[in-house]
Amino acid sequence: MTMLLQIVFPPTLLHAAASVFTLISMAILGFLETGGIHLQYSKFSNPARINVPSRVGMLLIYAPAFLAGLASFWLFPDGDLRFLFLKSAVTIHFFKRILEVLFVHKYSGVMGLESTIIILVTYFTLSSIMIYAQQLTQGHPEPSIDLKYPGIVLFLIGISGNFYHHYLLSKLRAKGSKDYKIPRGGLFELVICPHYLFEILGFLGISLISQTLYSFSVGLGSAMYLTCRSVVSRRWYLSKFEDFPKQVKALIPYVF
Template identity: 95%
Template sequence: MLLQIVFPPTLLHTAASVFTLISMAILGLLETGGIHLQYSKFSNTTRINVPSRVGMFLIYAPAFLAGLASFWLFPHGDVRFLFLKSAITIHFFKRILEVLFVHKFSGVMGLESTIVILGTYFTLSSIMIYAQQLTQGLPEPSIDLKYPGIVLFLIGISGNFYHHYLLSKLRAKGSKDYKIPRGGLFELVICPHYLFEILGFLGMSLISQTLYSFSVSLGSAMYLTCRSYVSRRWYLSKFEDFPKQVKALIPYVF
């Protein structure tokens, strides 16, 4: 069944997929244990920091450049490869635009976390692209998921942008105060932007249909699930009027 939906993986491809999945799962478990990547509400001002806007720009820019460079490095390929390169590039270009024009930052970001996330995004994107390059000329999976993947990817980035926009409207310019998010799926979950980001990565994996891309989407889902859990716990600790029926990530469920 697996080989019906993914290209046959090499041993190295499989090893990279397992390593990525385990690494991202560990990062998620560390979040639940109180060891956070230092950004947003979990930034630690006692460490070496950079301004949040600078840090967030830095973590997305290399992955965007990797996506952009892939059109030059791998100019040939099938339509699936074109869709994947486009999805990766669009995803990180959108994030850069949000950093520059949508998000309202008031704090700092840990330099160590900036480097970790920067390296992670760049590595994941580069390997996804290279893994797709290795599939060129191989027989296609018997179940073609690239077009459902495109739809899911577009839903993911659209929903993610919309909820980032809602978050940006919560805070006046220069304010450092957090508020309980309202509107959209914030009425049901505290991290709908994470939910849509997971859908976006899942869309990429359906476009790609490589084992590595599925490991990235599953690993991202595991990390963001844990991050949403601790985010909800943080809101519960900070706001006495936080609505208890609002879940962390999945409406009515979790």
């Protein structure tokens, strides 16, 4: 507990409650994934449900969070350097996602409308609360251990690695093709979801930039969900491809 108080701003009771709720909610979503109850997108979409085209669905889930980040520069024009870094990181993260949807990803199917709404609301809420929680720290003493600069480095590594592996995924599928292939290149030679690994690093970077209890709950919750999603992704590839290399792990090279 003493160590925690050295790296986070002292949370209010409401702040702590929101952090616990967010962490539990994201953990539940992750465990549901491992139990076969999936958010309906990518390879786990269900054509029998009410769906939207995948590109439209992905734009819908990222745009509100991006606009929340963009609006924060207008709503909270003042603030310290840490606050500027956080607003920038959140906005850049979702702007990159929108650019990938428009110019990088190749989609093969549909996205469940229910899942679209759930993810849209989740991303928008997490981003908005994280920014507002940072606003509430303005004028308060900084944590005794300053992690914002390591956070920036980790965020940049995460966002760059995530983009690179999304690019490799986009190259697997010819234009008009809807077939899945075993990913190759980069860390795909070691794990089936390196894009998730780098996304976790990106969220951890945002947590270190912010150093609020809420940002750490978002980072940990995202890691839990994406870890579970990577497990079921590896399970899916094993079931679909007899030649799937068994030494390829789910998320962490050589380990898991």
